[in-house]
Amino acid sequence: xxxxxxxxxxxxxxxxxxxxxxxxxxxxxxxxxxxxxxxNGDPSDNRMENLECxxxxxxxxxxxxxxxxxxxxxxxxxxxxxxxxFERLTHHITYGKKQGQEKFYCSHSCxxxxxxxxxxxxxxxxxxxxxxAVAPTRQLIxxxxxxxxxxxxxxxxxxxxxxxxxxxxxxACINRPSLYL
Numbered sequence: 001x002x003x004x005x006x007x008x009x010x011x012x013x014x015x016x017x018x019x020x021x022x023x024x025x026x027x028x029x030x031x032x033x034x035x036x037x038x039x040n041g042d043p044s045d046n047r048m049e050n051l052e053c054x055x056x057x058x059x060x061x062x063x064x065x066x067x068x069x070x071x072x073x074x075x076x077x078x079x080x081x082x083x084x085x086f087e088r089l090t091h092h093i094t095y096g097k098k099q100g101q102e103k104f105y106c107s108h109s110c111x112x113x114x115x116x117x118x119x120x121x122x123x124x125x126x127x128x129x130x131x132x133a134v135a136p137t138r139q140l141i142x143x144x145x146x147x148x149x150x151x152x153x154x155x156x157x158x159x160x161x162x163x164x165x166x167x168x169x170x171x172a173c174i175n176r177p178s179l180y181l
Contacts, residue, residue, distance in 0.1 A: 017046045022053070081110035142169035144176035 022036050023029055030036060030053045037054045038045060073090040080103035088104065096104070105111040136153040149169035159167070168174045 018043070018051055021046055021048060022051060077104045077106075079104070079106040079110050081105055081114040140167045142167065142173050143178045144168060144173040 018036050018038065019029065025048055033056050034053055035056055037052050037058075039050050039052055042050075074087040075090045075093055076085055076087055077093070078085055084106050086106040093104065103114070105114065137150045138153050138156050139148055140151055140156070141148055143166035147169050151167065156167075166178060168176075
């Protein structure tokens with residue numbers, strides 16, 4: 001049996017064989033997050049025409065989430081925040097519902113955005129398409145050159161708390177004399 005790096009055996013005689021064959025024919029193992037999948041589902045059939053390299057997420061869908069199980073079942077859901085369609089493992093949804101979960105989210109950022117709506121009694125400033133989320137900004141005028149510039153609202157509040165009264169558009173303007181005396 002050939003020991004191939006990065007593989008943990010289950011004790012079956014064909015544990016490493018598919019990885020060793022892939023390594024021999026392609027000169028390298030798949031990168032992290034990619035698996036070698038047996039197309040016909042038989043882990044003892046290690047012919048090269050029966051092996052393919054697939055992303056781990058696709059491997060789970062093809063093979064099942066644990067070895068020797070039926071292919072995993074997925075359920076299509078709608079995100080409670082952005083209303084985008086997404087898939088989740090059915091047993092994760094069942095478990096969540098048993099724990100009292102009523103809403104499901106397509107991503108962590110949607111879940112966070114939904115929770116932020118109820119803090120301080122107002123909705124967040126992020127658009128529904130969370131991939132294009134933009135932080136709130138403020139337009140200011142530089143105290144030394146008079147140019148208009150943009151600053152993050154959060155940074156503006158932090159500087160006001162520190163007692164800063166004059167804002168500059170760049171590092172070069174910080175030490176210049178002020179236009180407004």
